[in-house]
Amino acid sequence: MNNKKAYYITTPIYYVNDVPHIGHAYTTIAADTMARYKRLRGFDVLFTTGTDEHGQKIAKSAENLGIEPIELANRVVLKFRNLWPVLNIKEDDFIRTTEKRHEIVVQKIFNRLYEKGDIYKGEYEGWYCVPCETFWPESQIEGNKCPDCGRPLEKYKEESYFFRMSQYQEKLLQYIEQHPDCIQPESRKNEIVRFIQNGLKDQSVTRIKSSLNWGIDVPFDNQHVVYVWFDALINYLTVAGYGTDDRKFNFYWPEAVHLIGKDILRFHTIIWFTMLMAADIQPPKLVFSHGWWTIEGEKMSKSKGNVIDPYQVAEEFGPDAFRYFLLRELSFGQDGNFSRQLLIQRINYDLANDLGNLLSRTIAMTRIFCQGKIPEIQDKEEEVDRELRTLAGDTVDQVIKNMDTMAFNLALENIWTLVRRTNKYIDQTEPWVLGKDHAKTKRLNHVINYLAESLRIVSILVYPFIPMTAVKMWSQLGIKEEIEQMFIPEDTRWGKIQVGTRVNPGENLFPRIIEIKESEQDKSAQERDIIAKQDKEKVGTKKMDTISIEEFKRLDLRVGKVLSAEDIPGTQKLLKLKVDFKTEERTLVAGIKQYYSPESLINKNIVVIFNLEPATIRGIQSQGMLLAASDQDQVVLLTTEKDVDPGSKIR
Ligand code: MSP
16 A cells, blocks of 8 residues: 555445434544544545345335335435435445445355354344334343334344354454454443353344345355344455455455444444454454534434434534534533534634634734744744643644544643634734834734644644635635645645745634524523623723724725515514615624614615624624614614615715
């Protein structure tokens, strides 16, 4: 291959009986983040995902819809395939278990185990959980309910081939003991070990076609199809080139890391490890099982109607905000709670306030004070400079340490400590004060250089988590190289920013989200006041009550003509307006529903703050704010005394 080290990371392959939800998005985002991170660390990475298309669950769903299973699979697979680019996920391979390349490998492994005497024919008598696709012996169940998901079990008695899993019990325990890090987190590994110690039974690995014929044929007996988990687990070998590309397989397989949810850990350790042992293939290097998300404190379920649709979250909040939230909010092995409010808080505070502001302030100051070019440093560092530089170095070390143990949340915490420290550096060095004194130009240049350098390093560090944002940051900093070609730690060493690079002011990274709930209108207004106050303090105007004419000139006020107005359902105060400004048409969200009917607004001239940072309100991006006078009991729109052209400026 090449002289890079290999890294192979997989997600579970997802069932095609249902559309993607937050659980699917979570593992796949984590795997994508890890893949991007490892590439920055110089690894040759293979990152794969796919769909699990056989088995009774898919067959039943298809039957309920009155279609063939393959039709269902062909339909649903697109929902997964198309989701990944929407979430900025870039897999190297996407496998469907109905592909020929996979069938060949499954049959090969099945044959191998059979020839070895590890698969034998017998009769299965017992219980089966269709949603979990799991066999349950009588001894482990109570009241005909699945011990895992609690749903009713089906009983059957039929001819079946069995895998001699019981024979691998000791070997498996020994293997886990000798490779103590191969199952993580530790607490889950301990559960698995206890389970194995309680005794392994042979595993049924086929279904007779008369009861289920949706699967891969057993190679030497066309009356049977291979059990869906036996089939599905082998996907990890197929995509790595097992039996078709030995060089590829030998390169990647020893480095295999499976990311999975906690519910499928037994399959991925007990059944999978013993299958591999029987086939004389070394088990994967690591199986990491993550926790589950509850939704607003409740278990996610279709019947509760609280299933989170990743397409919708990405559309409303942007894929990077979703990625950031999922990886920042909880430690990867733990369960956690997804809530709209928490997501919005993370966006407003971490992404818009901390990161977005840092970038926009730095770019603005480079433009104002340094003709838009990254300036030179001075000869000597001051204490604040040294602190910032040292923290950046420590941050890189910490991020490496945390990413190596999949502690995504801690790595993000490390990066945000640097982001916040850099914001503080602005407050400490007060570039706007330095800018007033010619004698301080060298110092000012130094400060701006350090700000840009810190952001350059932050961009590389955040790239695996929020790739689209990192690329935007990189481009605003004016850096020409490709961010994905950078290396950690080499390119995150301090002092690599190129003096003279021209910055590119761009859009805000994350518009702040102002979510107005009926009961929270006043609270939200208060929050806006607080944010406005914080912003004021940030630009260093703390002590000013008056504004200068220059500051007033920064306000772009324009007249707009209302083209259309409509109600925003579910709100008491909000209307959505389309407004003509001659050069463009904009959407505005305005809290005037109680005072104006939508029809009464059509063709009215209104006065709008045209250069206000856009905000997303109830999922709608509001591009400006209209002005109105308010006294105690009414709100009255500002308009023009005579008709003027839309787009006219107010001076
Ligand atoms: N097809 C099997 C996996 C075969 S891998 C060889 C399967 N598919 S699945 O579509 O049901 O995938 C579910 C994945 O989503 C699992 O990893 C599961 O843990 C995860 N989640 C399902 N609900 C979840 C949450 N509420 N939260 C987080 N992850 C959850 O299992």
